[in-house]
Amino acid sequence: MYRRLYILLFFLCSLLSAIAQVRRLNQDGSNAALYDDGETYVVNPDGGTYVDGAGNRTTWGRDTTRFKNKKNIPIGQFQWVLEPRLGTVIDAENNDTVVHDFQKWNATDGFTGEYNYLANIGSPRLSRLYFNRDNTSDEFLFLQPLSFFRGSLQDFRFTNTKSPITNLAYHSCGTRQTGEDRVRAYFATNINKLAGLGLKIDYTYGVGYYYAQPNSMFGSTFYGYYRGERYNLHAYIGINHMKMGENGGIEDDRYIENPLSIGQSYSPGNIPTMLDQTWNRNHEQHYYLTHRYNLGFTRLIEVPDSLKPVPPSASELLLDLPDSIQTVLRQDTLARKLAVDSLIQAWKDKQEVPKEFVPVTSLIHTLDVSNLKHEYLSHYTTKGYYTNLYYGDGNKMADLSRGLSVRNTFGVALREGFNKWAQMGITLFGTHKLRTYQLMDSIGGMTRYTESDVSVGGELARTQGSRFHFNTSGEVWLIGEHLGDLNIDGKTDLNLRLGKRDTLVTDVHVNFMHRKPTFFFRHYHSQVAWWDNNDLDREVRLKIDGNLRLKKFGTRLQIGFENVSNYTYFGMQNTLREGKDAESLEP
Secondary structure (H helix, E strand, O other): OHHHHHHHHHHHHHHHHHHHHOOOOOOOOOOOOOOOOOOOOEEOOOOOOEEOOOOOEEOOOOOOOOHHHOOOOOOOEEEEEEEOOOOEEEEEOOOOOOOOOHHHHHOOOOOOOOEEEOOOOOOOEEEOOHHHOOOOOOOOHHHHHHHHHHOOHHHOOEEEEOOOEEEEEEEEEOOOOOOEEEEEEEEEEEOOOOEEEEEEEEEEEEOOOOOOOOEEEEEEEEEEEEEOOOEEEEEEEEEEEEEEEOOOOEOOOHHHHOHHHOOOOOOHHHOOEOEEEEEEEEEEEEEEEEEEEEEEEEEEOOOOHHHOOOOOOHHHHHOOOOHHHHHHHHHOHHHHHHHHHHHHHHHHHHOOOOEEEEEEEEEEEEEEEEEEEEEEEEEEEOOOOOOOOOOOOOOOEEEEEEEEEEEEEEEEEEOOOOOOOOOOEEEEEEEEEEEEEEEEOOOOOEEEEEEEEEEEEEEEEEOOOOOEEEEEEEEEEEEEOOOOOEEEEEEEEEEEEEOOOEEEEEEEEEEEEEEOOOHHHHEEEOOOOEEEOOOOOOEEEEEEEEEEEEOOOOOEEEEEEEEEEOOEEEOOOOOEEEOOOOEEEOO
16 A cells, blocks of 8 residues: 555655646647747726736736846755765766666666675575675674665765755566665755755565565655864765565475475466565664864965956946045046056955965864664464474464664864875774673563773875875774774775876775674574574684776776685574684685
8 A cells, every 4th residue: 555655655756747748739739839038018098907928818917027137057066975984075977867787777687787685676685706794794784785775874975966856766566466666866955065964765575576575664764964164074874674574485495496295386476485474674764963173374375367356447436436526536647546546456455365264283073873673573484494493373473573772973183284294094993892681581571781982093085186096994893892902904096197088996995894783683582593602702704805997988897805804604403503624705
């Protein structure tokens, strides 16, 4: 029902927009504007009405919105994304038209089919390309494979626009029994030149190609910003409700591999599955606020002589004087010269010398709050499907897990480019992170876990210029559950011109990570899976990758290497395993 309602509203809005642009025919059969520019109205002596140039009668009087008085709608926008930890602004390519390969945006398996997924829109997915997987330490394990619908803060585009913009997109495929639909809307507007706000709405529904596999997801995002010279602020709120049907796979592989041995043919939607009336629900709330205050100085801008304003002529200056004074000055040459000199000096005093604010130091604060509610509900399970049943009835499962993360980051930055010697920016920061979790226990209640960490780090970056850039950061955990963790990351790019047609870009990325497994690898309680592992070794990763690419032509060559030791992963029977030996991976 909700699916049909959203689709109906989408088409209704599109129809109203089209109707608003249709031009009516006049009485004489022409499609000229209903009213002229106001100069062709004549008075009809019968009844005192007005007749326009197209022969239409009206009693409304003359048109007060004449064409020559109309204002053109300003056009123009620019977009950017944020680095989540410190709220650093990163310019992004403007997305104001239909994107390339628009039809592929609705493909859960990715633009080039690089993801494995469960055959329905929005299903959990995993990239087949190892180096494209996100190995960052997401505290909420359940959300990692839902990247198709969730997106991320670092990919969200903030927009500054001269006039309000709206982008509506609708994707649909399949039949009534297997259909997939997705409706997205993006709106952005500015309060003034420095502040703006907007929202994004995303609704996805898929029936599924197999039995008991429907997905329904609704997401909403709201944002606002202020980008002044001294004070900057960005606020972001993202709320996602994701509900997925789980069928546990088909009951017998012969339905696919050898259907003749079954003695009956089945369509994909009728093949018996292991689970029925089983749901996986994730409710996510993300609140983000970053702001900074810039300290610096104001300097004059050197303007070329060709762009400097030209003083008005003597005759133009004297025109503003009273006639009596002008008469006197015409008769006295010396007084006229003194008056002109005085007026020119007064004109120069009124001219504002162009200035610019140069930030030297920034004081930064970032607040990042994430809240998760994970539910697993089941009302029918094939006997023997689960290896273990720790408590309760397997046909009446209602597992619940909760997580809350609150991160505060304070930083101070010495800005790049405030003088010719400041060729890079330096940032020092400290972070406090508080996490609480609630897991099921065997008596029907909830067990609470609380963890807290303090870390410090720094960043060295060069972003200005057109040829060479780099960004190097490091963070070490000093207090808390993750005491001893270390993360070092470095990126650089070199741009070399190849004649006038193209540029060769060399990108290199190096990352070293020494970290303790996240909470849900160490603790998880449910009716069918249960573990508490406090002695897991820290995972160690060393990753080096680089690529050569032609910026305009689009050709790219990528080479990568990663060494992983103490890798923590899940076995085939919901058991946690740990690899002791180092493993090297190459693309």
